[in-house]
Amino acid sequence: MTATAPTTAPAQATEEIQDAGHVDVLIVGAGVSGIGAAYHLRDQLPDRTFVILDAQDNPGGTWWTHRYPGVRSDSDLFTYGYRFKPWRGPSIAAGEEILAYLGEVIDEYGLDQYIRYQHRVTAASWSTEDCRWTVEVTRGDTGQRLRFTTGFLWMCQGYYNHAKPYRPEWDGMDRFQGLVVHPQRWPEDLDVAGKRVVVIGSGATAATLIPAIAEKAQHVTMLQRSPTYFYAPPTTHELAVMLGPLDLPDEWMHEIMRRQYITQYHWLARASFEAPDELHEFLIESMRPLLPEGFDIDKHFTPRYRPWQQRIAVVPDGDLFAALREGKASVVTDTIETFTEHGIKVSSGEEIPADIVVTATGFNLSVFGDVAFTVDGEPVDFTQHLTWRGVMISGLPNMAYTFGYFRHSWTLRVDMVSDLVGRLLTTMQDTRATMVVPTLRPQDTDMQLRPWSDPENFNSGYVMRSQHIMFKQGDREPWTHMLEHDEEREILPKADLDDGTLVYR
Numbered sequence: 119m120t121a122t123a124p125t126t127a128p129a130q131a132t133e134e135i136q137d138a139g140h141v142d143v144l145i146v147g148a149g150v151s152g153i154g155a156a157y158h159l160r161d162q163l164p165d166r167t168f169v170i171l172d173a174q175d176n177p178g179g180t181w182w183t184h185r186y187p188g189v190r191s192d193s194d195l196f197t198y199g200y201r202f203k204p205w206r207g208p209s210i211a212a213g214e215e216i217l218a219y220l221g222e223v224i225d226e227y228g229l230d231q232y233i234r235y236q237h238r239v240t241a242a243s244w245s246t247e248d249c250r251w252t253v254e255v256t257r258g259d260t261g262q263r264l265r266f267t268t269g270f271l272w273m274c275q276g277y278y279n280h281a282k283p284y285r286p287e288w289d290g291m292d293r294f295q296g297l298v299v300h301p302q303r304w305p306e307d308l309d310v311a312g313k314r315v316v317v318i319g320s321g322a323t324a325a326t327l328i329p330a331i332a333e334k335a336q337h338v339t340m341l342q343r344s345p346t347y348f349y350a351p352p353t354t355h356e357l358a359v360m361l362g363p364l365d366l367p368d369e370w371m372h373e374i375m376r377r378q379y380i381t382q383y384h385w386l387a388r389a390s391f392e393a394p395d396e397l398h399e400f401l402i403e404s405m406r407p408l409l410p411e412g413f414d415i416d417k418h419f420t421p422r423y424r425p426w427q428q429r430i431a432v433v434p435d436g437d438l439f440a441a442l443r444e445g446k447a448s449v450v451t452d453t454i455e456t457f458t459e460h461g462i463k464v465s466s467g468e469e470i471p472a473d474i475v476v477t478a479t480g481f482n483l484s485v486f487g488d489v490a491f492t493v494d495g496e497p498v499d500f501t502q503h504l505t506w507r508g509v510m511i512s513g514l515p516n517m518a519y520t521f522g523y524f525r526h527s528w529t530l531r532v533d534m535v536s537d538l539v540g541r542l543l544t545t546m547q548d549t550r551a552t553m554v555v556p557t558l559r560p561q562d563t564d565m566q567l568r569p570w571s572d573p574e575n576f577n578s579g580y581v582m583r584s585q586h587i588m589f590k591q592g593d594r595e596p597w598t599h600m601l602e603h604d605e606e607r608e609i610l611p612k613a614d615l616d617d618g619t620l621v622y623r
C-alpha cells in the first residue's frame with residue numbers, strides 16, 4: 119500500500135483561455151531562486167512590472183514540498199540565506215525555519231502581491247515578430263486557463279518534478295502488507311510510533327529522517343545499495359559560538375559567518391580534486407569515533423566514489439550515528455531482491471521486517487518545469503541547445519534561468535545570477551534592445567560538446583538518470599556551467615555582455 123500526503127487533485131483544465139495581461143518580467147517558481155530573483159529585480163530595476171507564478175499553494179518550493187520529519191538543510195544558513203537578509207539562527211536549520219526565513223523576505227520586501235499560487239506554467243512560446251513570450255498557465259484550484267505575455271522569462275523552477283518523486287519499482291511491492299511512503303509526499307498524519315521502519319537510500323534525506331523518527335519507531339533500518347559520505351559538523355559553528363558574547367550586529371555576524379563557510383567549503387571542494395584520498399581518509403576517520411564499537415565502517419560507510427562526486431550528507435552533531443550507537447537504527451548494505459508480505463528480502467537472503475518502507479530514492483529531474491517551449495512556432499528540443507554561463511540557453515531569446523550549486527549553497531548562485539540578469543536587462547534598456555539571444559560565434563561552431571554535468575565531476579543518481587534530456591555545455595566560456603563558487607564569483611560579476619555571444623536586436 120502506498121501512502122502520500124493529502125493533496126487536492128488539480129481541477130480539470132477548462133477549454134477557454136483567458137488573457138491575464140502583460141508584464142515586463144515573468145518569474146516561474148516561488149522557491150529560494152524565484153524569491154531571490156524577485157527581490158533583486160525590484161532592488162535593481164524598480165520600474166519593471168513582474169509576476170511570479172508557482173504551481174504550489176505556498177512559497178518555499180523544496181521546503182514546502184519536503185515536510186517529512188527532521189527535514190533540514192545540509193548547508194549552513196549563512197550561505198544558504200541570501201546575502202541581503204541576515205540569518206540569525208544556528209548554522210543548520212530545519213525546513214520550517216527556512217520557510218519562516220523565506221516568509222520574512224516575502225513580507226519585508228512586499229513580494230506577496232506579485233506571487234500567484236496554484237498557477238502551473240504549461241507552455242511558453244516566443245514570437246520574434248511580437249518580441250515577447252506568451253505563457254500558458256493552468257490554475258490548480260479552478261482549472262482556469264490563463265495567458266500571460268512577457269518581455270522576459272526568468273525560469274526559477276528548480277531541478278526536479280515536485281509532483282512525481284522518483285521511486286523505482288521492486289519485485290513483490292504489490293504483496294507488501296505495510297505502508298510505502300516517499301519523503302516528497304509525506305502523509306501529515308503518519309505515526310511511526312512502535313513501527314518497524316525501513317528507509318531505502320542513504321543520501322541526505324535518509325540521514326535526516328532516520329534520527330528524527332528513531333526515537334519513536336520500534337526500529338529503523340537504513341537499507342542502502344552502496345555507501346554515502348557523511349560529515350558531522352556541529353549544528354552551530356564554533357566561530358559563531360566564540361562571536362556570540364560580542365553581541366555583533368546581525369549584518370556583521372551574517373557576513374563573517376558567510377566568509378567562514380565559503381572558505382571552508384572551498385577548501386573541501388578543492389581537497390576533493392587535489393587530495394581526494396586524504397579527504398576520503400579524513401571523512402571516514404571523523405566518523406569512526408561516532409559509530410558503535412565493532413561497526414563495519416568499510417562495508418557501510420566507505421563509498422567507492424571520490425568525495426564530493428556526489429553530495430556529502432551532513433549529519434549535524436552526528437545525530438544519525440547516535441541513533442546507531444543507541445541501537446535505535448541499523449544499516450544494511452545490500453541489494454533488494456524482493457518485497458515480501460512483511461518486509462524486504464535482500465540478496466544475502468536476509469529478510470528485514472517492516473511495517474513502513476520509506477523510499478528515500480530521490481527525484482525525477484525535470485527540464486525547465488516540464489514547460490513546452492517553442493521559438494517562432496518551432497518546438498524547442500533542449501538536448502540540441504547549449505548553456506550560456508549556466509544562466510541562458512543558446513537560441514532562446516529573452517530567457518534566463520537560475521540554477522544553484524551542487525557542492526556549495528544553492529543560494530550563493532541565486533544572488534550572483536540575479537546580478538547578471540539585472541545587468542543584462544539594464545544593458546538592453548541602455549542600448550534600446552528588445553531582444554537578446556545567446557548565439558554561437560563562428561569560432562564556437564566546431565566546439566566539442568560536453569554533457570550538462572560531467573560525470574567525472576558530479577554524478578548523483580538524479581543527474582545521471584537525466585543527462586539524455588538535458589541541454590549541453592561546450593568546452594569553453596561562456597558555454598559552460600561552472601560548479602565552483604570560488605572560480606565563478608570572480609568571473610560572473612565581470613562577464614562581458616558584449617563579447618559577441620549575446621546577440622541584441
Ligand SMILES: Cc1cc2nc3c(=O)[nH]c(=O)nc-3n(C[C@H](O)[C@H](O)[C@H](O)COP(=O)(O)OP(=O)(O)OC[C@H]3O[C@@H](n4cnc5c(N)ncnc54)[C@H](O)[C@@H]3O)c2cc1C
Binds near residue numbers: 150152173486522
Ligand atoms: C530535502 C532537501 C534538502 C536540500 N538541502 C539543500 C541544502 O542544504 N543546500 C543546498 O544548497 N541545496 C539543498 N537542496 C537543493 C534545493 O533544491 C535547493 O537548495 C533550492 O531549494 C532550490 O530552489 P529553487 O527555488 O531553485 O527550486 P525549488 O525549491 O525546486 O522551487 C521551484 C518552484 O518552482 C515551481 N515550479 C516548477 N515548475 C513549475 C511550473 N511549470 N509552473 C509553475 N511553477 C513551477 C515549483 O512548484 C516550486 O515551488 C535540498 C533539496 C532537498 C530536496
